[in-house]
Amino acid sequence: MVVVMSPEATDEDVAAVVARVEGVGGEAFVSKGVVRTIIGLVGDIESFHHLNLRTLRGVADVHRISDPYKLVSRQHHPDRSTVWVGAAGRQVPIGPDSFTFMAGPCAVETPEQTLAAAQMAKGAGATILRGGAYKPRTSPYAFQGLGVRGLEILADAGRATGLPVVTEVVDARDVEVVAEHADMLQVGTRNMANFGLLQAVGEAGKPVLLKRGMTATIEEWLMAAEYIAQRGNLDVVLCERGIRTFEPATRNTLDISAVPVVQATSHLPVIVDPSHAAGRKDLVVPLSRAAIAVGADGIIVDVHPDPETALCDGPQALLGAELRELAQAVRRLPSAVGRVDAGELSRTA
Amino acid sequence: MVVVMSPEATDEDVAAVVARVEGVGGEAFVSKGVVRTIIGLVGDIESFHHLNLRTLRGVADVHRISDPYKLVSRQHHPDRSTVWVGAAGRQVPIGPDSFTFMAGPCAVETPEQTLAAAQMAKGAGATILRGGAYKPRTSPYAFQGLGVRGLEILADAGRATGLPVVTEVVDARDVEVVAEHADMLQVGTRNMANFGLLQAVGEAGKPVLLKRGMTATIEEWLMAAEYIAQRGNLDVVLCERGIRTFEPATRNTLDISAVPVVQATSHLPVIVDPSHAAGRKDLVVPLSRAAIAVGADGIIVDVHPDPETALCDGPQALLGAELRELAQAVRRLPSAVGRVDAGELSRTA
Amino acid sequence: MVVVMSPEATDEDVAAVVARVEGVGGEAFVSKGVVRTIIGLVGDIESFHHLNLRTLRGVADVHRISDPYKLVSRQHHPDRSTVWVGAAGRQVPIGPDSFTFMAGPCAVETPEQTLAAAQMAKGAGATILRGGAYKPRTSPYAFQGLGVRGLEILADAGRATGLPVVTEVVDARDVEVVAEHADMLQVGTRNMANFGLLQAVGEAGKPVLLKRGMTATIEEWLMAAEYIAQRGNLDVVLCERGIRTFEPATRNTLDISAVPVVQATSHLPVIVDPSHAAGRKDLVVPLSRAAIAVGADGIIVDVHPDPETALCDGPQALLGAELRELAQAVRRLPSAVGRVDAGELSRTA
Amino acid sequence: MVVVMSPEATDEDVAAVVARVEGVGGEAFVSKGVVRTIIGLVGDIESFHHLNLRTLRGVADVHRISDPYKLVSRQHHPDRSTVWVGAAGRQVPIGPDSFTFMAGPCAVETPEQTLAAAQMAKGAGATILRGGAYKPRTSPYAFQGLGVRGLEILADAGRATGLPVVTEVVDARDVEVVAEHADMLQVGTRNMANFGLLQAVGEAGKPVLLKRGMTATIEEWLMAAEYIAQRGNLDVVLCERGIRTFEPATRNTLDISAVPVVQATSHLPVIVDPSHAAGRKDLVVPLSRAAIAVGADGIIVDVHPDPETALCDGPQALLGAELRELAQAVRRLPSAVGRVDAGELSRTA
Structure with missing residues (x-):
């Protein structure tokens, strides 16, 4: 997941996101840009969903970057099934x-x-x-x-x-x-x-x-x-x-x-x-x-x-x-x- | 319902539609146009549906002209409900x-x-x-x-x-x-x-x-x-x-x-x-x-x-x-x- | 912009993206995850568009994270116009x-x-x-x-x-x-x-x-x-x-x-x-x-x-x-x- | 074209539609049903469009029944072109x-x-x-x-x-x-x-x-x-x-x-x-x-x-x-x- 902060977000806003992610055992990588900061999340996606990051102050958007399905995905099962x-x-x-x-x-x-x-x-x-x-x-x-x-x-x-x-x-x-x-x-x-x-x-x-x-x-x-x-x-x-x-x-x-x-x-x-x-x-x-x-x-x-x-x-x-x-x-x-x-x-x- | 015949439809095609409608107790009104003929149907709509008129030779289109719902319609129940x-x-x-x-x-x-x-x-x-x-x-x-x-x-x-x-x-x-x-x-x-x-x-x-x-x-x-x-x-x-x-x-x-x-x-x-x-x-x-x-x-x-x-x-x-x-x-x-x-x-x- | 690498992407693939971004004067922040790596880009978005990052090996997706319009945006013009x-x-x-x-x-x-x-x-x-x-x-x-x-x-x-x-x-x-x-x-x-x-x-x-x-x-x-x-x-x-x-x-x-x-x-x-x-x-x-x-x-x-x-x-x-x-x-x-x-x-x- | 009258339409409403169609040289065929009346129109479709029949009292709907294009239609040019x-x-x-x-x-x-x-x-x-x-x-x-x-x-x-x-x-x-x-x-x-x-x-x-x-x-x-x-x-x-x-x-x-x-x-x-x-x-x-x-x-x-x-x-x-x-x-x-x-x-x- 990637959290995109709004241009007005403060350092405290960024820290709040990081703290919340780490609170459920995830890792957060902060990239500070000229205009805005983005935060890459690594860990269990399901637990991140419950965080409702989108409701936090300073958060502009949250992008999911991997597929939400697992058993039917080709990722862990590359051969097509019969x-x-x-x-x-x-x-x-x-x-x-x-x-x-x-x-x-x-x-x-x-x-x-x-x-x-x-x-x-x-x-x-x-x-x-x-x-x-x-x-x-x-x-x-x-x-x-x-x-x-x-x-x-x-x-x-x-x-x-x-x-x-x-x-x-x-x-x-x-x-x-x-x-x-x-x-x-x-x-x-x-x-x-x-x-x-x-x-x-x-x-x-x-x-x-x-x-x-x-x-x-x-x-x-x-x-x-x-x-x-x-x-x-x-x-x-x-x-x-x-x-x-x-x-x-x-x-x-x-x-x-x-x-x-x-x-x-x-x-x-x-x-x-x-x-x-x-x-x-x-x-x-x-x-x-x-x-x-x-x-x-x-x-x-x-x-x-x-x-x-x-x-x-x-x-x-x-x-x-x-x-x-x-x-x-x-x-x-x-x-x-x-x-x-x-x-x-x-x-x- | 209105049955629209294609320009190539013959008199026999029109007669076949009429016969089928009358066969289930409906009435059919034929309007012969310069280019094409249309047939207005009067009677029980549900019985007309089973006729599959659209599959008959010479039929170009079938238009429904009244609402398919009855109990929730305002037609027979004009006052809005509480x-x-x-x-x-x-x-x-x-x-x-x-x-x-x-x-x-x-x-x-x-x-x-x-x-x-x-x-x-x-x-x-x-x-x-x-x-x-x-x-x-x-x-x-x-x-x-x-x-x-x-x-x-x-x-x-x-x-x-x-x-x-x-x-x-x-x-x-x-x-x-x-x-x-x-x-x-x-x-x-x-x-x-x-x-x-x-x-x-x-x-x-x-x-x-x-x-x-x-x-x-x-x-x-x-x-x-x-x-x-x-x-x-x-x-x-x-x-x-x-x-x-x-x-x-x-x-x-x-x-x-x-x-x-x-x-x-x-x-x-x-x-x-x-x-x-x-x-x-x-x-x-x-x-x-x-x-x-x-x-x-x-x-x-x-x-x-x-x-x-x-x-x-x-x-x-x-x-x-x-x-x-x-x-x-x-x-x-x-x-x-x-x-x-x-x-x-x-x-x- | 955020570049999401596929799980199979190699270190060389990541390096190629970074090199390309830096080649047009941008900065690239790499966040290595357990499953996949994401790269945050900072700099001139228009120049990044010409890079066609989506066509590079190992790139799974590219997300835009800011509005593409400028003059009509409220970002730099917060008061609504008359x-x-x-x-x-x-x-x-x-x-x-x-x-x-x-x-x-x-x-x-x-x-x-x-x-x-x-x-x-x-x-x-x-x-x-x-x-x-x-x-x-x-x-x-x-x-x-x-x-x-x-x-x-x-x-x-x-x-x-x-x-x-x-x-x-x-x-x-x-x-x-x-x-x-x-x-x-x-x-x-x-x-x-x-x-x-x-x-x-x-x-x-x-x-x-x-x-x-x-x-x-x-x-x-x-x-x-x-x-x-x-x-x-x-x-x-x-x-x-x-x-x-x-x-x-x-x-x-x-x-x-x-x-x-x-x-x-x-x-x-x-x-x-x-x-x-x-x-x-x-x-x-x-x-x-x-x-x-x-x-x-x-x-x-x-x-x-x-x-x-x-x-x-x-x-x-x-x-x-x-x-x-x-x-x-x-x-x-x-x-x-x-x-x-x-x-x-x-x-x- | 087919004009569908509403169930409440009066004989005068029907007559008004017929008069209007005949006023531009068209023919109107009336089919009186148990619940509603439909009127089939024959003549120049373009002239009918200007009549705004849909705005007349008692008209529930107007169906077009032929294609609106002519030169590109296969109707008068059955062979496909090269x-x-x-x-x-x-x-x-x-x-x-x-x-x-x-x-x-x-x-x-x-x-x-x-x-x-x-x-x-x-x-x-x-x-x-x-x-x-x-x-x-x-x-x-x-x-x-x-x-x-x-x-x-x-x-x-x-x-x-x-x-x-x-x-x-x-x-x-x-x-x-x-x-x-x-x-x-x-x-x-x-x-x-x-x-x-x-x-x-x-x-x-x-x-x-x-x-x-x-x-x-x-x-x-x-x-x-x-x-x-x-x-x-x-x-x-x-x-x-x-x-x-x-x-x-x-x-x-x-x-x-x-x-x-x-x-x-x-x-x-x-x-x-x-x-x-x-x-x-x-x-x-x-x-x-x-x-x-x-x-x-x-x-x-x-x-x-x-x-x-x-x-x-x-x-x-x-x-x-x-x-x-x-x-x-x-x-x-x-x-x-x-x-x-x-x-x-x-x-x-």
Whole structure:
């Protein structure tokens, strides 16, 4: 940490800062400038936070100079991690060597629709099946998902197609039942800062897919991952899904730069959700291509056998020609940026 | 709803939209233009949403033309509501006729600190005591609050000063215990879209203070209030606390316009939190003045007997001269805009 | 400036930074921490910028620790300034002791409409007349203003009512002619970073009203004022007019906090434009009240004798009951926050 | 346009809207709903704008339902355009069939530095040389460019390497001299809404590179292109260069979705500037790859022979290994998405 004193600060003001820092076992290095003095702090950052240095007389500003997250940081864990998803029979990797394609319906509606979507996903090359049984909706009058019945339908579709399944959990009270039916637990964009839920999935013993809050900075997102990691679960995959900006042409603005930024600072894998970012199916294929090329460790995409009747986010679900085009991109582009399809790296016990 | 057809749409495309709308019992009025056709829909909006009209061939756009919230809307409830907070012995109003000043420490730390802050609050004219026992923090390493013990300390300070208390609840599993100790339940900015929590506080039988999500639109905020109202609880007070923008000089940007915008569309009371919006104590007094003048139904402010040692948000807590200046503004300004101090309107059983 | 080295930086890396700083006459103070080293720089900041320290090996970050603006900063000019607008005959102050109400039509359309609006403005208590002869419009097909003819009409209306006039200049080539007709030159939100125009108005010998770029930080806004000041013109009045955010209920989000933030860091006067911020006339009165209460040095408001036929921004122009309500607020509220109406402080030669 | 009446609107209110629309030669189709009435307008949109329908009694909202730009729209010009840059001797295409790589120094500093950068650019496969002689800088104390001398140096470097040159013009008064020395005129992000400048480059007879305003919507950006087109110049290339968001990890947030969004609505070519979007050289290669994969018609990248001494934006300039990596991506990836290198399609008279 660096404490910047204001030009009017007196020697007593400087001494007060130094005394306070030393009082919690830290060291303070004073650099007296012509206009102002700066003080570099060395020691335990958490203890410095409690000092409220910003409230002391003569203090103009306090800069933090190191990352606030630890377990998910690449600093002490330089190699990027691979997270394995699935039961003993078949595990699919998400990590730096592979490219993992996840697909499925936004919401689980019926056994037939879910199985059809799972078969579409598998046919297009997906190796993990997605689908929602609990849907957080802005309106209390919108379809909220089938709950436990949806979990069962999704698990059946996963078994029928041989794909591990990932599904969202929206309430800490549901973590146990979701973990019974799913291979990976998803925390959605609206719950990224629901710290009780983060802690609960951190203790559930299953890998977690953590979507970025639509208005969270990358640092806040990594702090949310730290909440999960702190409970003993390092099998966290991050998912960039668009942030809120002033641009109305897309539902959210896909922050494609977040992928290399995260990879530079955290060892966790990071994937992209082009469907929810754009909210428009005509953008899913180009954004998926961009995600592959930028170096994402995977993508997660909405598919639906009949988007016109979908109970949730129909306008962004792929089928037919667009899905074929996506399948082709997923088959060809990853190798152009040094990736192997995750299906080929799957392991069986 | 209005469906706008693309210039290339055919008569069959238009007929398909009409047929689908009529299929769910709606009416469709077709206006054929020189360049394009528009179709006005009349009937049950929820049923129209399931039609996914946007996915039909020839449809360029679909505009919603009425508000998606109902119970909190002023449309069927033109008079603005007053919410009463407190037990039978003493109830404080929040509503269009009064101006309600709430104050207290950001976090409950010790009985002594809490009581001292409560006395400061009361001395400055506050009629409701705030204080946090459960603190949602970005870092898992930061102080997370005292939990149940904090609730007890806060309730004691409320009794000692005769002030009703409001405190935050961050997890649906804690709603019951918080409702036992507090007169009003606060849902914080990070949980505005935690729909399970909203439903739980909607059933708790206590008034709710609903902070705006720091990145929520006003419409989303009112939809969150609708979640609470839908569970039978219409005693909801909205709290504007700043939104996330690109401006770094303040922690968030206080959206002062939100106050009259909300008052024009919803009957619920709306107050302002200048402390968390700015994150700087030098702005609390001017922003409080602005809140009073714009017509807010109240403010909620951080005070602390010793900000330098505060475990949470010390830099924004008031004391001494600033608190006296605030007290003066709260005493004088509301009458200049036609308000009476809430303390004078309090009622006892 | 503070240079933060990365944990992997070597002693040679540190030495290279020090050498470079000393090479341009600066001093470097090295603080070696357990994890990383920080280097405090003292000397001429401009020369340090050219060093591109961020590109050196081992450098993790570079923090600026003092304000980049000088002439407009309060640091060397602690007293807040008053800017006087008008010709020798009658000068109106804008500054810390007064409250200045400016009003007029968004666009000058005809002599009759402009005179009528000027009389409305004066009747409501305005002491400066606003009106646009050059209108920057998003669409090339929209009304672009009357140009020189508009300047003449506006000047006539100013003379007829005895009010000094302020009008926008959008092109450096027009500065001379605008300065001939107007008492104050306005630089609009879209031109805040049009540096050639800023320099031109800096040399025009008339006070300048500098609107904040709708997406400019406060620091960038003050840097724009610095461009004007650097050309010898310190008669700059800043105008907060809303920033671009994700909230669609208002055209822009009025950043009311910007007023006290600017007043804390710059000695220049700062006013508020509630009409353009909100884009809705029902918000103009409450936002004007908030502006007065927060401590703004004035407001600037759209009025029009017939908003339904206005060629520009009709939906936000006041008349009738709303204008009377505003007039009342302007008459009463400023004294409640220690201000005198600017009209009473006007001086005549 | 669609006019939505409020639920309280009377038949007279509806009749007043209809009368007004018919008064300017338009047609109005009334659809009476159970709750509210909507009116579809057919005719000349510009004339409807002047009606200020939003100010009429009983009008709740007015929706525009078609694009406000015409000349740059794909609606009447479905085939995507190719813009040719360069003199008769050698012309380089930017358009749907090719991929165009532009590179060069952010600022022209000396003949040696510029020539070295031009040779680096050419060596890496660039076919157009970029370089700034007029630099719009936030600070009046920062390096502002060499002006005319810079133009000469850049033109010399272009001749020496056989590359056409593109350079920024920041003031309408400089358009003529810039057009004498450059093959393509760039309008920078800060000047996107400088309408006088747009009109001036629209009349200069050279192709224009129009950067997106860092806070402009895509629609506003296309309206700016319309300003240029309206003066007779359809040789406009759009350049996405990042937008302002709340994320601090990158200087701006590259809106990669803007590329396919623009291509769906406008026939103009669109390229990407990863250097200025990110402001970090470690992101330039991955973002360039993403730009190619998403379908951009080209990229423009900062290179510098000695970034440590660069007078402008040194931290983002490439050299050495990174430039070789970029060269490889530019050579290989475009063909994977169906593009040919622009160099191969160049034409000579």
